[in-house]
Amino acid sequence: MSRKLSSRPNNRRPDQRGEPFNAQVPGVDYGVLDELVGYCLRRAQIRIYQDFLDALGSWSITPPRFSAMTLIGNNAGMKLTELARAMGIARSGAVEVVNSLEKLGYVARGASQSDKRAHSLGLTPEGALALQAVTQAIREHDLRISAALSQKEQEELRRLLDKLG
């Protein structure tokens, strides 16, 4: 993910070949991969992820971080374990995400009054503001990637994916 803006530490010519990320290369035999639903998903993801980074890399926002912020914003006071479950990841992973969002100043761990062990997760004011802007950028990103499909096809795709997962 790290997309440093670079610096030239020495006097050599930099080797900055852009490595193009095509999900499907002509002339290559993908064999069984072309038949697998799972790989079609993977292919779609490559393209989507690329566009996501191009749109949001400078925000230090990644897909899991966006998910976490959105969930916390819509379920104020939720516990870390609940966040982990909602995201489909392990608790230790949720700790990581929350740590990074806390470091960015977007999320705060509050105290839960009902359970001394638990935290009450919430967005900071800056976090709420950032989430607004980021959500806007994500919406545009999502429109961009789904532009290849008609409205009807988009709905059908969503329906099929929901049925799948």
Add this chain to the structure above:
Amino acid sequence: MSRKLSSRPNNRRPDQRGEPFNAQVPGVDYGVLDELVGYCLRRAQIRIYQDFLDALGSWSITPPRFSAMTLIGNNAGMKLTELARAMGIARSGAVEVVNSLEKLGYVARGASQSDKRAHSLGLTPEGALALQAVTQAIREHDLRISAALSQKEQEELRRLLDKLG
């Protein structure tokens, strides 16, 4: 990913709560996530990935490794850079994958006669055998996850995903 078969290094009771990975938890407000095509894809992937690991974790085979083996098997003699492009990853990433597959004894770097810089990638005999078995397991995995859809829906899903990516 590492799913070690565990061992009990000390005399404490192990804390082996299974962390259930549900992509969508009732009672949680997913907000804008429910509207995004990208997140629907992510959700489907959570479930698919889980099943993939359950089916193939013991083989030390991961999705990228399977893709690489399949591509090398179907395009014998391909160069590392071609593999990277076909997979949609950076060359350095392809080096990693090939290293791990070489360590497993499944892939070998041969010499290219046309270009002294390049390698000619190929499956070892064991690699070819392993790929057969793994492919069978993957086919079953793919059938399992797509079982929720009718044949017609599967084709439609593939068509929509191809159009997307």
Add this chain to the structure above:
DNA sequence: TATTGTTATACTCTATAACTATA
């Protein structure tokens, strides 16, 4: 006993940037 958050540990994936041997 079970759960909450946390830490330790490990591994995979991915990227950028540069280097080296060749082309």
Add this chain to the structure above:
DNA sequence: TATAGTTATAGAGTATAACAATA
């Protein structure tokens, strides 16, 4: 100059396993 493979570096993501405090 450009390409093929490689290495160095970095950071994210994810998992398992244990632990201390609390329920």
